[in-house]
Amino acid sequence: DVKVTQSSRYLVKRTGEKVFLECVQDMDHENMFWYRQDPGLGLRLIYFSYDVKMKEKGDIPEGYSVSREKKERFSLILESASTNQTSMYLCASSSEGTFKAFFGQGTRLTVV
Amino acid sequence: KNEVEQSPQNLTAQEGEFITINCSYSVGISALHWLQQHPGGGIVSLFMLSSGKKKHGRLIATINIQEKHSSLHITASHPRDSAVYICAVSIDNAGNMLTFGEGTRLMVKP
Numbered sequence: 001d002v003k004v005t006q007s008s009r010y011l012v013k014r015t016g017e018k019v020f021l022e023c024v025q026d027m028d029h030e031n032m033f034w035y036r037q038d039p040g041l042g043l044r045l046i047y048f049s050y051d052v053k054m055k056e057k058g059d060i061p062e063g064y065s066v067s068r069e070k071k072e073r074f075s076l077i078l079e080s081a082s083t084n085q086t087s088m089y090l091c092a093s094s095s096e097g098t099f100k101a102f103f104g105q106g107t108r109l110t111v112v
Numbered sequence: 113k114n115e116v117e118q119s120p121q122n123l124t125a126q127e128g129e130f131i132t133i134n135c136s137y138s139v140g141i142s143a144l145h146w147l148q149q150h151p152g153g154g155i156v157s158l159f160m161l162s163s164g165k166k167k168h169g170r171l172i173a174t175i176n177i178q179e180k181h182s183s184l185h186i187t188a189s190h191p192r193d194s195a196v197y198i199c200a201v202s203i204d205n206a207g208n209m210l211t212f213g214e215g216t217r218l219m220v221k222p
Contacts, residue, residue, distance in 0.1 A: 009152075009153075040214065041214070042114075042198070042212045042213060042214040042215060043198070043200075043210075043212040044212075045209075045210075048209075088153055090153070090155060092155075100145075100157060100160050101145070101157065101210060102157065103147075103154065103155035103156070103157075104154070105152070105153055105154035106152070106153025106154055106155075107153075108153065
């Protein structure tokens with residue numbers, strides 16, 4: 001069965017901490033995505049990657065960076081966490097041209 | 113105005129009822145997706161369609177490209193159908209980029 005795995009379901013961090021959210025997919029997909037989901041706003045794209053070491057900004061990249069050193073792993077980094085980054089974070093992957101995305105189970109991050 | 117609009121935002125139904133969730137979009141698309149998100153967060157893809165109609169069990173999805181509209185129907189609804197249903201559209205030819213609606217929160221009462 002296809003799998004996208006996020007490293008944590010729930011995370012509580014302090015303001016100013018550096019936070020790493022990890023995502024691993026086992027489907028050899030080229031494309032990987034990080035979204036955040038907030039009430040009333042739906043899912044919004046933070047960053048995506050279409051190949052190893054490649055990254056593109058999404059709609060709301062400010063305050064975030066990403067790393068893709070291996071094809072199966074896509075990391076989202078909050079350099080200095082702030083309370084307005086409290087949200088549900090979802091990772092997804094897809095194979096080029098197939099149109100279908102597979103999602104992880106989500107990480108609910110609270111920044112206090 | 114969002115590029116993808118869903119209605120209703122919230123829906124409460126009795127077990128066994130027929131349910132319809134609507135999605136309208138304002139941009140050209142290469143495909144439309146219906147996703148299901150259960151409490152706890154994980155998202156599952158239900159359908160991906162670019163024309164016509166698809167059926168899977170008690171779920172039916174339809175799309176009218178000319179009217180830029182899609183519907184998700186649930187027949188004989190059950191409490192386990194309670195979830196958030198999200199409409200998303202692929203806006204690029206490769207199908208990689210998704211634009212999402214805000215979701216419809218469905219509760220089915222026994």
